[in-house]
Amino acid sequence: MNFSKFYSFKGDVNEKVLKLEKKIKRLSGVDFLSNIELWTIFLQSILFFLIFVTLFQEDFRSHMMLLLLFLGLVQLVGFSIRRKKSNYTKKFKIYLIFVLSYLFLFLGVVTYLYKTQSLTIFIEIITVGWIILFFTIGLINFKMSARYLFYWRLKKTFPSEGDKKYRVEVSLKKLSPYISLEKQKAYLIINYGLNFITYGFYIYLCLLIFKINEFNAIPVLEKVQNYLTNWNFINASNTIGLFSIFLALLTICVPVQQRIVGEAEKEMFEEFEVF
Structure with missing residues (x-):
């Protein structure tokens, strides 16, 4: 068996796969994201869906919410590491500002309620703002995931145009x-x-x-x-x-x-x- 031809063929296949992945990312508008960041978006979309569904118990949803907060923190850390290497779009930077605000509001509300054990109008307003941010981040995640999956399926079905x-x-x-x-x-x-x-x-x-x-x-x-x-x-x-x-x-x-x-x-x- 000619191993050189085998590895050459394997290398060509891997190169075509990488080109296809880059093309899918470009078409879906997420070519500035690394694979880890992209998978983080997918996981967040799944968590948003699990939190939305009412079939799960409240304790389960609470754990999913904590995991969602952790993934948001991972996104912020990833951005701070790759911000000079990757050309992040303005829309994604605004999305990260939403994530950062979401984290601060959540920690602020939880800390205040833990210390005072009382509700005020200010806390209720902050909570409403947190809910709005939660659903806004969910919408952006769903859109990014749906666009990538759509173009992934499109290029699997129609490799050329x-x-x-x-x-x-x-x-x-x-x-x-x-x-x-x-x-x-x-x-x-x-x-x-x-x-x-x-x-x-x-x-x-x-x-x-x-x-x-x-x-x-x-x-x-x-x-x-x-x-x-x-x-x-x-x-x-x-x-x-x-x-x-x-x-x-x-x-x-x-x-x-x-x-x-x-x-x-x-x-x-x-x-x-x-x-």
Whole structure:
């Protein structure tokens, strides 16, 4: 057996795998993260899901919350070590500021309650801020994990992209001369509308999850939950209806955006072919 050919073949395979991984990271917008940081994002997404689910007991969720705090600390340490080597995006830096604020608020509330054993309006406001940060960090984690998994599956199914002349991804700024003003308005309205609907549905889902959970051991959270119980419009049946509307709007709006971009790209490439 020719071992040199075997190891050469193995090296080529490993190189292709590494190139594919880099491509997936680039497409999903997380190419600045190391593999450890990426796995930390995945683990956090799983923990957020476990904390959200009401089937688990409160003690279990508390342990998951502590593990989530530990992973947030790991992210901050990783950033401090790699900040000069890696080109972190502004969005990820803002995300880390949220994580840092989340840690400080959690430790502040726990320390205050441990020392005073009493609730004040200030602590209740801080707790509400902590809840908002918790769900915001969860949203960012879910988005990053979902984007990476989507492009990972996409490149596993379609390793290459179409015809050579259409392989280049063109930005909207470069396509703008080929898109009429009316189509630009339509694209932007659809984009803002989809973002508003997505974030609105996520906030509604977070309120529902918070409403149906039990926080008997945490008086501050229990008080906030009692306030939400008076909001009768937040229930599972309305959530299913809103999700159906959300999917229907996606199936209508996304193809319209793709058509606008596709027509502009076609016109641009045809113009270049003339020259």
